[in-house]
Amino acid sequence: MRIAVIGLGYIGLPTAIMFASSGHDVIGYDIRRDVVEKVNRGIAHIVEPEIGERLREVVSKGKLRATSDYNDLKGADAFIICVQTPLSNGVPDLTYLESAIKTIAKVIEKEALVVIESTVPPGTTERMAKLLEELTGLKEGEDFYVAHAPERVMPGRIFKELVYNSRIIGGVSEKASILAEKLYRSFVKGRIFLTTATTAEMVKLMENTFRDVNIALANEFAFLAHKYGVNVYEAIELANTHPRVKIHRPGIGVGGHCLPKDPYLLLANVDEDLGLIRKARKINESMPRFAAKLLFEALGEANVDPGDAVVLVLGLAYKGDTDDVRNSPALEFIKIIEKDVKEVRTYDPYVNGTHTILEEAVKGVDAIIIATDHSMFREIEWDKLGNLMRNKIIIDGRNLVKEPPKGFIFKGIGRGDV
Secondary structure, eight states: OEEEEEOOSTTHHHHHHHHHHTTOEEEEEOSOHHHHHHHHTTOOSSOOTTHHHHHHHHHHTTSEEEESOGGGGTTOSEEEEOOOOOEETTEEOOHHHHHHHHHHHTTOOTTOEEEEOSOOOTTHHHHHHHHHHHHHSOOBTTTBEEEEOOOOOOTTSHHHHHHHSOEEEEESSHHHHHHHHHHHTTTOOSOEEEEEHHHHHHHHHHHHHHHHHHHHHHHHHHHHHHHHTOBHHHHHHHHTTSTTOOOOOOOSOOOSSSTTTHHHHHTTTOOSOOHHHHHHHHHHHHHHHHHHHHHHHHHHHTTOOGGGOEEEEEOOSSSTTSOOOTTOHHHHHHHHHTTTSSEEEEEOTTSTTSBSOHHHHHTTOSEEEEOSOOGGGGGOOHHHHHTTOSSOEEEESSSOOSSOOTTOEEEETTBTTO
């Protein structure tokens, strides 16, 4: 089949690679010309294990090429939409998705399949199908077919999970579900469950809202651990020995493209005040402020005026061993403290624009905040770094420092025992 993938970001590019690796002829469409240029040179613009070699292979074989010209999409048998659906002032912004639909409307031919992978509020896929009908004069279920197949992968494991995770596919029409299942079966080895488009939308949002609510519970436990002088991580480990308990882990905040916004997408079309989901979101959004509170407490203990303090943030990505900074709590933490301290430095080996050498970033700083759980941060020799610091303060937002090093003022989220 000839497949057009709209949006070559963290999901779109790996998805395009998988379809191309499965023998399909894939055209990737993105309005970012720098991304198009890199993809056509076989260069990945995102960090993900295996992506470089996989991309080079399919590009060299002529199975994948990228374009910014919608005319190149003509003749596609299937369109896979992987554009962002961000929040704007707490409200879902579907302009990128609507733009993708309008682009498809210019080139779609009869019998084509349109699959929306982007995470959307319930009811959106059916509305996009109606929009496509209005723009083309064609009818879904007869002339073209629309389905929702939400992505369910985790950065760092995308290629494995694209193949082995189960997929939920919901068609606007029954035939749309069947066609989409056949298409994804070209590389998916996990189970594929068919349902309605709106149910598929809700399933994805429920999955991430479940995680968000449970992380909020863990974060509230972390607050309580400070009140009671307890190491919340030890307490969670012990509680999880119960056969029916599985508590999540707390931290400096919840980031990424899904969890911070999906609960709001789930509630987007609901007038009732459903307090649990919104409260959980507020708790998780408060965690960077809690980390800032710990920082200023530590500066006070060290007799350091915040206005004179130099602070180093270790990690900008929302998740360890990736370059993904979308909705990163580290960035929110920086916004909170930067007006009150002398200087904020950053070090992240995966993210451009930060210090490139850890030791240089550490020289003369008063406090270090661990904001991302990069693997390399677990191996830091704190005694050596301490010799480069002006004041020895560590704020651990990811529970990477199991034993606080001697001579340091140490504070960690949920570490009420120190």
